[in-house]
Every structure is written in C-alpha cells, then in structure tokens.
C-alpha cells in the first residue's frame with residue numbers, strides 16, 4: 001500500500017481505510033430486506049446532502065452517466081437548451097445534449113471567468129424557446145465556481161428547467177437544491193463525498209418529475225432514463241428499489257462515507273475543504289506561483305496555478321509522482337503544459353498531506369533553480 005500513489009488530483013480521490021475495508025467485504029445481493037434498507041438509507045442521506053426533499057436515485061455509472069440521465073429524461077429531441085461553458089465539463093454537457101439530438105445554444109466567457117446569472121439572463125432573452133439551462137457548478141478543469149444560485153433563478157423565471165452538474169461541488173461547496181430552485185442535480189460518490197468510484201446520485205425535484213410525465217417522447221432510452229428508475233422504486237420499492245444489479249460493495253462503502261460526512265456536517269466539510277484550498281494557495285503563492293483564478297471565483301475544491309517562468313510543468317508532475325508518490329493534475333486542452341491543478345477533496349484535504357506536497361514542491365523549485373512570479377502569458 002505504502003508506495004501506492006497518493007491522489008491530490010481533482011477526482012477521483014484517495015479514501016479512508018474504513019472505506020477500503022467496506023469494499024473488501026464479501027459480496028452481498030442487490031435485493032432483499034437488508035439491502036433495501038441500506039440503499040434507502042444512503043439515498044435518504046443524499047437527500048440531506050443535496051438539501052432536497054425530491055427523489056434521489058443512486059445510479060450505477062460515472063458522473064457523465066448521471067448528466068446524460070438528467071438531460072435526456074426530461075427533454076425531447078429538437079428541444080432547445082442553453083449550456084454555457086467555461087471548460088472541459090461544460091463542453092461535455094454540450095456533447096451529451098448534442099448526442100441526444102437537442103438543439104444547443106452555448107456561450108463561453110473568457111479564460112478564468114465564471115459564468116454569471118446576468119450572462120444567462122441575456123442569453124435566455126435571445127433564445128426564448130429554451131426549455132432547460134444546464135450548468136456546471138464547479139468547472140473542475142479550471143477550478144472556477146459558476147453562479148449557480150442566480151442561474152437557477154434565471155432559468156426558473158424563464159420557465160426553463162435548471163439542470164446542475166454538481167459532480168465536483170456537492171458536499172464540497174455550499175449547494176442548496178431546493179432553496180436555489182435546481183430541478184435536477186447529479187454528483188458522484190468519489191469526489192467531495194469521499195466514497196468509492198461507481199455511483200452517481202441523481203436528484204430530481206417536482207418540476208423535473210412533472211416533465212417526466214408530460215407525455216412528450218423523451219431523448220432517453222431505458223437505462224439512463226429517470227422514468228425507469230422511478231418506476232422501479234414504485235413497483236419494487238420494498239425489495240429491489242432500482243432497475244438493475246448495482247455494485248453492492250460500492251454502495252455499502254458509499255453509505256459509510258455519507259455517515260461520516262453527515263457526522264462532520266456538510267457545512268463543516270465545505271469549510272474544511274476551503275481551508276485546505278487556502279493552505280495550498282498561500283503555500284504556492286509564497287513560492288511565487290500565480291493562480292489562474294482570483295479568489296472571488298476560485299473553487300474551494302480545486303486550485304489551478306501556472307508554472308513558474310521557465311518551469312517544465314510536465315517534468316514537475318512526473319517528478320512529484322516518481323519521488324513522492326503524489327499525483328496532482330495537469331492543465332487540460334490549451335492549458336496543458338502551462339497549468340497544474342491540485343484537488344482538495346478526500347484525503348488530499350488533510351493538512352499533513354498538503355504540507356508534504358508543499359515541501360516537495362519547494363524542493364523541486366529549489367533543485368530546478370526556479371524563482372520569481374509565474375506568468376499567465
């Protein structure tokens with residue numbers, strides 16, 4: 001175990017030993033009284049985490065499976081949607097909607113800028129036929145938080161559904177599904193919640209459920225269709241409250257991660273991750289690194305920083321991994337080679353882990369003879 005890599009990337013995250021132990025328990029069946037109690041317990045914990053009284057389904061799949069389910073379950077081919085993007089995951093939402101034959105309107109703010117409610121209002125005024133606004137809460141590819149609360153309000157005032165990718169924000173950044181008026185939201189077990197990889201909780205409020213039953217043919221097929229999952233919670237709710245086999249050990253580990261999260265308190269978790277962010281940011285700035293985003297829009301979950309002048313960022317990433325078994329993330333797309341990203345979720349938020357990472361980085365900077373302020377150019 002000791003020389004396994006320690007993850008300080010923006011997901012997946014290294015998890016606590018008790019979560020690993022839950023994964024190693026003998027396999028149990030995905031139905032029956034005990035199982036149904038466990039599944040419902042985890043789903044109801046997720047309701048507290050999303051801060052919703054709506055439906056929650058624990059979808060066996062990656063985060064993008066949940067995104068696809070949210071979009072395709074309530075919209076019909078040809079429907080207009082607004083999907084602003086400021087990074088890779090916004091672009092992915094556009095791809096999902098396009099693949100489901102929706103008509104996508106998009107816009108892109110500048111590098112290191114958040115998507116604002118005012119921009120969304122302006123775009124909605126231009127496209128009155130839009131039926132849903134899809135928005136990434138925390139754009140993990142650049143470590144920036146978008147104005148989700150205001151964007152949900154703008155969508156609602158327009159009569160459009162608000163669909164939120166909360167994959168790297170839920171349980172790490174304050175988010176209130178019902179109070180903010182989000183209609184559908186997806187997250188994953190293995191980012192801020194600190195569970196294992198493999199489950200994407202999807203939450204749906206009353207307007208989303210009404211859209212499921214509005215009689216229009218939906219883009220979704222069978223598996224990634226909320227209507228299917230809802231039907232099974234109704235028909236088989238007392239023994240098998242989901243349509244298919246799901247990874248029972250992953251859900252058991254997830255339930256434990258949720259118990260720990262709720263013991264800590266979601267708001268406390270958010271504060272702890274923000275403190276981890278500050279520790280990383282302060283430490284890097286002290287060494288002369290320049291951050292991609294100003295603190296006003298910087299996510300508490302991921303920090304993106306530019307390499308120092310003359311620094312070979314990919315050499316730095318390889319060196320950290322080879323010499324310290326610490327894996328951090330690189331820049332994506334046009335930012336590859338210029339940017340690196342540090343995650344503050346799971347065990348990566350531990351102060352000792354951060355200090356170990358900062359000491360290693362200081363050694364690298366000194367050995368490579370690098371100094372001075374990083375540059376955005």
Ligand SMILES: *Cc1c(COP(=O)(O)O)cnc(C)c1O
Nearest residue numbers: 011062063064089138140167168
């Ligand atoms: C990680 C992430 C995804 C992708 O999740 P997968 O589990 O790889 O499908 C999507 N959106 C955001 C904001 C993410 O951080």
